[in-house]
Amino acid sequence: MAMTMHVDIVSAETEIYSGTVTECYAPAEMGEVGIHPRHAPLLTKMKPGEVRVVLQDGEEQSFFVNGGILEIQPHVVTILSDTAIRATDIDEAAALEAKERAEAAMADKKSDLDYARAKAELIEAVAKIETIKKLRKRK
Amino acid sequence: MSGAKEIRSKIKSIQNTQKITKAMEMVAASKMRKAQDRMRASRPYAEKIRNVLAHLAQANPEYRHPYLSEREEVKRVGYIVVATDRGLCGGLNTNMFKAAVNEMAEWDSKGVDVDVCAIGKKAVGFFGRFKCNLVAQVDHLGDSPSMENLIGTVKVMLDAYDEGKIDRLYLVHNEFVNTMTQSPRIHQMIPVAGQIDQELEHHWDYLYEPNAKPIIDGLMFRFIESQVYQGLVENIASEMSARMIAMKSATDNAGEIIKELQTVYNKARQAAITQEISEIVSGAAAV
Numbered sequence: 008m009a010m011t012m013h014v015d016i017v018s019a020e021t022e023i024y025s026g027t028v029t030e031c032y033a034p035a036e037m038g039e040v041g042i043h044p045r046h047a048p049l050l051t052k053m054k055p056g057e058v059r060v061v062l063q064d065g066e067e068q069s070f071f072v073n074g075g076i077l078e079i080q081p082h083v084v085t086i087l088s089d090t091a092i093r094a095t096d097i098d099e100a101a102a103l104e105a106k107e108r109a110e111a112a113m114a115d116k117k118s119d120l121d122y123a124r125a126k127a128e129l130i131e132a133v134a135k136i137e138t139i140k141k142l143r144k145r146k
Numbered sequence: 147m148s149g150a151k152e153i154r155s156k157i158k159s160i161q162n163t164q165k166i167t168k169a170m171e172m173v174a175a176s177k178m179r180k181a182q183d184r185m186r187a188s189r190p191y192a193e194k195i196r197n198v199l200a201h202l203a204q205a206n207p208e209y210r211h212p213y214l215s216e217r218e219e220v221k222r223v224g225y226i227v228v229a230t231d232r233g234l235c236g237g238l239n240t241n242m243f244k245a246a247v248n249e250m251a252e253w254d255s256k257g258v259d260v261d262v263c264a265i266g267k268k269a270v271g272f273f274g275r276f277k278c279n280l281v282a283q284v285d286h287l288g289d290s291p292s293m294e295n296l297i298g299t300v301k302v303m304l305d306a307y308d309e310g311k312i313d314r315l316y317l318v319h320n321e322f323v324n325t326m327t328q329s330p331r332i333h334q335m336i337p338v339a340g341q342i343d344q345e346l347e348h349h350w351d352y353l354y355e356p357n358a359k360p361i362i363d364g365l366m367f368r369f370i371e372s373q374v375y376q377g378l379v380e381n382i383a384s385e386m387s388a389r390m391i392a393m394k395s396a397t398d399n400a401g402e403i404i405k406e407l408q409t410v411y412n413k414a415r416q417a418a419i420t421q422e423i424s425e426i427v428s429g430a431a432a433v
Contacts, residue, residue, distance in 0.1 A: 017194050018191065019191050019293055019375065020188060021188070021190070036356065048205070048351070048353065049352055049355065050202070050352040050361050050362075051355040051361060052355075052360070052361055080201065085197065087194060087368065
């Protein structure tokens, strides 16, 4: 039997996923990381993107996280997300709209604060769209 | 019959009050269910982040966060007090304020100053009147508070800690035990209490990407935030159940009073009828 580890994905508002998996991929700040059981303890921030887990029967599940903290223990992975949703629940139209809105806001920047916020929104929207595209390709 | 009429209008007015309290009871009951769900939903995050922090305390980080180490001298302490926005919830707020004020008096007797950060309209009102140093306040967070509204207020206290203005930070809120019982709870947030002795653990440390300081800082900030949020959500669940109980007993009391008044009214009516009959009979006898 393949080695397994436990993955918990929680957001501030609710628990998204908790279960046993064989592999897990997460968007760490320095680039995507693939995690297998017995990974060295690691603590890092995450950027908006896709978290993918491979279950014991080979099935893949995909989640969208909007940044947060990733903690890895040899047999436990904890993903503390600011907000997380199941990838299939992403509303693509809303994401595209958000992207356009953010781009428009960046175009006529009034202050640095507005610009920074618009940029953050844009990154999030793009990450959402990317996640959906990946999900489609896999199907 | 003037007495009877007065009593009747009194009964009417109490019945109206009873209707209102009954409605409030039902509203509180349905809100309580939602608040409890919310409390349960945010619990996993609070628990998981506490686990991560416990791991971190066991590790031997190259960078030790100030929130993890105790300061030797305590000159000033901070309290974040979470209360409700609305009243009519029994002794919920009063009990909590009493507990908080007792602790503050203790600090005062030791010559330690107290800073207060008030969350919720009732706390703002109370600590505004009470002679203490109110440094931050926020109210009207609603029944489903969002983290964003809290961050600013909490940050005031964290900044005060970072600058060395306060040496300890406490959180005061009502703990939801069950629907019937809520108890005030005061617990220490910073320095993070309940250290695990490091001798037990072999010397290991996390890998940090890119480096330790920003991650641990971010983690700490999130931890404090989630603690305050959890406190707030729990307080709302407590508020709703306390209000439900208070309104239920108010409705019951109104029912009692109506029953008593009804008896008095019946007696008065009967007395009037008896009097009338005896008047008629004596009048007939005279003819």
